[in-house]
Amino acid sequence: MNKILSIDKVSLTYHTKQGEIEALNNITFDVFNGEFVAIIGPSGCGKTSILSIIAGLLKPSKGTVLLNGSPILSPSESIGYMLQKDQLFAWRTVEQNALLPLEIHKSIKDLEKRKNVELLLKKYGLWDFRKSYPNELSGGMRQRVALIRTLAYSPKILRLDEPFSALDYQTRLSVCDDVYGIIKNEKKTAILVTHDISEAIALADRIIVLTKRPSKILNVHLIDTDKTLTPLQRRESMGFSSWFERLWRELNYEK
Template sequence: MAVEDPTETPRVRIDGVGKQYDSAQGPVQALDDVTFDVEAGEFVCIVGPSGCGKTTLFRIIAGLEAPTNGTVSLDGDPVDGPGPDLGLVFQEYHLFPWRTVAGNVGFGLEKTDTVDSGERRRRVQELVDLVGLDGFEDSYPRDLSGGMKQRVALARALAVDPGLLLMDEPFGAVDAQTKKMLQDELLDIWTETGKTILFVTHDVEEAVKLADRVVVMAKEPGRVREVVDVDIERPRNRSDDAFGTHYQRLLDLIQE
C-alpha cells in the first residue's frame, strides 16, 4: 500500500525511548534509545527474541506506561496516556461478557458526545460487517470461537476511527488455521480502511506475510537492531523464494 509523503510528519514517531526498572538486584534497563518512525498507512511489525522489551515498548506507545526517557508522538502530538487516537488489540480479547457483539463493538462510541444513537448503530453494523460477523450482533462472547472474539476486539478498536491501530500478538492464542484466516482478513481490512498498523509479534513468518517494514529488536537492553523493508508483492506465499529470503534474514538478525 502506498503511504503518504515521508517528508510530512510521520503518523508515529518513537524517539530515543528508554525504560529502566528498579529491582532487588539494582536498576534494569529494559529499553535503550529505541528510535523509528511509522508513516501514515504503513503496516509495521516489531519482532525480536524473548526479553527484548516488545511488550514494554507496546505499553509505552499505547500510553499505558511512561518511558524513563525519550518520547512517543502521534501525528506530532506527544502520547501521554491512552486516548481515542489509539486503537488497542491484545492477545487476550478483553471483551465484556455481559455485552453482545454489538454492545462490545459500540462501547467506545458510547463514551463520545459527538455520535448520536442512530449514527452509533450504523457505525457498529458497518464494523460488524467489515470483520465478517454479520448475523452475530446479538451473540455473547461465550457463544463465539477464539477467532470470532478477536474479530470483535478488532472491530471495537476500529470503532472510534483511531489514527493508529496498535496490536500486541493478537493472533497468538488461536490455532494455525484460524491465525492464517485472521491474517488474511486483517490485510483486507487494512487495505480497505488505510489504517496505520503497528503490530507486535514473535512469529517471523507472520511479520513477513503482513508487514511493509519489520523492526527487529535485540535484547539486554532492548534496542532496535535493524529495520528491514519487506518489498514483496501481496498476496505473499510462504513457498516463494523471496518470502524465504526475508524470513531467513529476519531469523538471522534475531538469533545474532
C-alpha cells in the first residue's frame, strides 16, 4: 500500500493568556492509501488538534506533515471532514447543501462535478429527498448528506471527528455501517477520532492509542477483524471482545 500521509515527530504547544499548553509531544505515524485509521485517547488529550494539523488548519510547533510527499502548508481540498454536528444549513435543501462546496469553490457550473454530487445522492438513497430540508430528515440521513457534501470535492482523505457521538445508540450503529460503506465504496482514506472503543474496533484497520496530555503515542494496534464483514457484524465476531478489553484496560491505565 502507498503511504498517503506522513506525520513525523509532531509536537504542538498552544500559547494562551494563561500560559503554554503542551498538547502533542513527538507524534509519529503514517497513513496508507485506502486505510481506515482510528485515534483514541483520554478526553482533552489532543485528538482534534491532530486532525486540525493534518487539515493544515494548525501548524505544528515542531515536526512535519506530508501529504503524498509534500508539506501541507494551508487548508487543502484533498482533506475533507465530518464532525459531530453535521453543520447542514437549515435553510438549504439536501441538494443545495450537498452542492455547497462547488459554490464556495466557484465551480457550480462544472457539470462533471455537479453530476458527481447527483450520482452520490442517487447512490446513497438521498435523491428522493433532494428537495427536503435538513429538519425533515433523520439524524442518520443528515450525516449521509454531510458526508456527500464532503465528497463533492473529491477529497483523498476524510477526517472524522466523533461523527456519530451526537446520535442515539441504535442510530449510531446503522449510520456507522452506512458511512463506512460509502467511504469504502468511494475508496477513501479515513482518519477517525472517537471516544468509543467499540466504534474504533468495528471500523478501523489500525488503532492509534494516545496517552493523556501532552499526548504521546501509547500504542498502535493492527485490528485483525474480518474486513469482509460490516462494522455491525464485526461487533458480533470472534475476537471483538478481547480487543475491547485490551483497549479498555490500556485507556483506563492511562487515566
